[in-house]
Amino acid sequence: MPANTYPSSSRYLIFNELRSGFEASSVPPLSVTLQVGQHLAISGVSGCGKSSLLQVIAGLKAPQSGEVLYNDQQIGESALHFWRQQICYFPQQAVMGGECVRDVLHLPWRLKAITHLPLPDEQTCLSALRKAGIDVLLEKTIASLSGGEKQRVAIARGLLMQREIWLMDEPTSALDPVGRDHIIQLIEESSLICISVSHDPVWLTSATHVHTMSLGKDECNV
Ligand SMILES: Nc1ncnc2c1ncn2[C@@H]1O[C@H](COP(=O)(O)OP(=O)(O)OP(=O)(O)O)[C@@H](O)[C@H]1O
CATH class of the missing domain: 3.40.50.300 (P-loop containing nucleotide triphosphate hydrolases)
Structure with missing residues (x-):
């Protein structure tokens, strides 16, 4: 076209x-x-x-x-x-912005980049992580994750943000x-x-x- x-x-x-x-x-x-x-x-x-x-x-x-x-x-x-x-922009090096997985998933809400959606609850966060192909506790520290796991946590956050x-x-x-x-x-x-x-x-x-x-x-x- x-x-x-x-x-x-x-x-x-x-x-x-x-x-x-x-x-x-x-x-x-x-x-x-x-x-x-x-x-x-x-x-x-x-x-x-x-x-x-x-x-x-x-x-x-x-x-x-x-x-x-x-x-x-x-x-x-x-x-x-x-x-x-x-938009949801995923740079080469995933930006985490939190000490644990939950903090990272909640970052756009903490920064008030997302105001029209409620803060995602535990089940919603876990479901987004599973969709991104990572099964991890929300309390898990970011420092203990591999590069690939960080990438998937960033993708789970993208899912929660519901950008087009x-x-x-x-x-x-x-x-x-x-x-x-x-x-x-x-x-x-x-x-x-x-x-x-x-x-x-x-x-x-x-x-x-x-x-x-x-x-x-x-x-x-x-
Ligand atoms: N802000 C900038 N100031 C000066 N040069 C820049 C800037 N941004 C990019 N460049 C230069 O532009 C060229 C293209 O860079 P870019 O990172 O877009 O390439 P790329 O194809 O994505 O490379 P790679 O696959 O290695 O990541 C490089 O020579 C880079 O140094």
């Missing part, structure tokens, strides 16, 4: 000629339209600018050029507050194949729009769209 064709779905995300400015000048910009249930994976060699593009999408870096539209709203500087309430768009930077880097496949299934069964950065060939195969970047030229299979 051409990037500027508005689909009939009630929720859609359009990237129109988007560039971070950290990719090679010969790399074409990102132009794609995503609907609910679709997953754009950004791939390419180290240093080609994948994470920078994701950070632009997250509103953490200003774009060099191009635009982002969510439904009928242009996501410029004045819409960043709105935009941050729609997930932005994931190398989400499977600390996961074994079983953990990775679990997250792939979770995303496929969700009604999210997901944009990820990944090198993992299995993860890339699971995406509905792949934007392949290089240090000099670029292809986008949409």
Whole structure:
């Protein structure tokens, strides 16, 4: 579908000629339209600018050029507050922000980033952890968790936040194949729009769209 064709779905995300400015000048910009249930994976060699593009999408870096539209709203500087309430951003190193699993899951409520949902109770937290593929006590200290367990706790927190768009930077880097496949299934069964950065060939195969970047030229299979 051409990037500027508005689909009939009630929720859609359009990237129109988007560039971070950290990719090679010969790399074409990102132009794609995503609907609910679709997953754009950004791939390419180290240093080609994948994470920078994701950070632009997250509103953490200003774009060099191009635009982002969510439904009928242009996501410029004045819409960043709105935009941050729609997205859940998972950086390469999961940000924990708490001493134990419960604290980490409650962080968005503590920071008042989530005000329209009640603080999740014990059962809701445990159910989100199970959906993310981790069975752990809420009292467990974060210092005792592996990198992959931390990644899954961050994903459980994302589930509790109930945001519509997930932005994931190398989400499977600390996961074994079983953990990775679990997250792939979770995303496929969700009604999210997901944009990820990944090198993992299995993860890339699971995406509905792949934007392949290089240090000099670029292809986008949409
Ligand atoms: N804020 C910044 N200031 C200066 N250079 C930056 C900044 N952000 C990114 N870069 C540079 O832009 C280039 C692309 O970085 P980026 O992290 O986006 O690549 P990547 O494809 O995600 O790499 P990797 O796969 O290794 O994580 C790198 O050369 C990086 O040093």
